[in-house]
Amino acid sequence: MIEVTKDLPRSADGLAMDWMEVPFGPVFPGLPGGLKLTLTLDGDGVTEGQATSLVGMINESEEGKEIGAETFIERLASAMPLASVSYRLLACLAIERAAGLENDSATDQARAVALECERIASHLGWLAQTGRQLGFAWLTDRAATLQLEIRRASGKRLLELTPALHALAARLGRTPLLKSRLKGIGILPSGTGGLSGPVARAADDAGDAWARLWQRLDEIITSLDYIKATGEPGLPVLRNIGRGSGTGEATVETPRGEAQLSLILEHGQVKSYRLDTACSHHIGLVAKLVEGRELGDALVAVGSLDLSPWEVIS
């Protein structure tokens, strides 16, 4: 017996066990597609883990290759399928600033409404994904249905959906087992830097998966109130920049946190750019969140970060 176990790694309780390195993803029901989580398991406890994105975009354009402004916007938006409106807006803002255009309040307002619509849809998508991970079929169905409706809805229809969204939040508050499943899971060590978006805002509260759930539900309600007070959404479209040149920077609060884009524009062409996203930082938190947790709790903790593998910039 001693010979069999003498070189095996030791668990926290001193037992010698075979540790397994198990991949979760890039296609796994409980995680977003494209995210690969590699966990070292000691039984069903996680000893260490790391996450990588297999679909994230590469920062900065190819040397000497200029891209037309419109093409750049389309590429950035389609590279981020879970937050295409946010990144379209980000690109539009950076290019317009590089071209020296002044802000236009009516356009800004319509764009902001579109951004808030996307925030609501994105948070509902996260709820559906969480439901799938937790085996909570009702939540998956309800959140996915509402997400589709929000994506198709005009401003007026959005307001009609308000009671349904309030009801969803209320229902989750009354769901037995949900709190015990999420409370105390995924707490980040104090002083963890690089947080933004709902993850950062929930850190001011308990900082666990339960707090992140409620943060996102609160943001859904806040976004609805904003839309109610403002008006119809307008998909971000690039204003006429002519053959402008210059350097532009923009920051947008996407559904997952802050995204920053800086670029150099020459004669209406994007010469180079640099993109920074919240998910690029959040993915690094996975190792801290999963270590020493039971497998199910570790996956819930990773899920609560709402990582979009497309928004991880390498």
Add this chain to the structure above:
Amino acid sequence: MNFVIVLVALLGSVWLLAVVEGWTTTGRLRPAAPLLSGLAHLGRESIVPRTPDRVFFETAPVLLLIVAVLGAAVLPLAPTLVIADLATGALFINAALAYVLVALIMAGWGPNGAYAMIGGWRFLGQLIAYAMLIVMPITAVAMRAESLVTTVIVGSQDGLWNIVYQPLGFVLFFIAAMALAFRAPFDLPTAPGELGGGVDAEYTGVRLGVLRLARLTLVITLASATTVFYLGGWHGPLLPPWAWSLIKTLAVAVSMLLAGRYLPRIREADLMRWCWTLGIPLALLNIIVVGLLVLVVP
């Protein structure tokens, strides 16, 4: 003859449950779907993992099906419609259902895959949680009937069903039965969002078909046990006894199915803690209350 009738009733119930399951999942009522799905399983490639424990891998789905049918063998549909009216029927169900664990450990170990193996071992933990909550409520049921014979247990409920006589026992048994059938929110061994199917993950084709059939049969068997122990079995007005047994069994099975839709999967540690710190004391309390009632009320 009884064997054939009970088997047909079991298959019919499984079909109806599969139709309801499809309805709750897709929103469409398709009576032919279970049959088509079964045929599709037969036609699909049955992939075998690279280095399986072949005996365990092949045996597990069949064993689970046999266990579920064996459990049903001692559960009466009507006073004379039972495959084996054993003197130790209530005990036999416990013994038969203990092999659910064996089948799942084999299904977990057999494919030599991480998801399946974790799923199998998870069920061992689950058994430690629910096992006492299956046995102890049945003890109280047998106390009232003063017998382990299942037909006598149903007979003892003539006039007052056990769900009224010992409601606490019913609640505990119903929850434990869901855990035994590894239905949501107790689907820890399969947990699609955590283990990608767990013990099911490496099965395909006809083997997966047998595994799914076995799971549904197990639910029907446990629903039938709930009917026999707590819902008065075949007792009911107007309709023939077997019809009442089937109606009650299906109602319990569907409620097991629906309950899982509205709840997230329970954490294994919480399941263990609640079962041992809350469930077992309540089951003991149930035995004491039933014991007092048996002594005091004629």
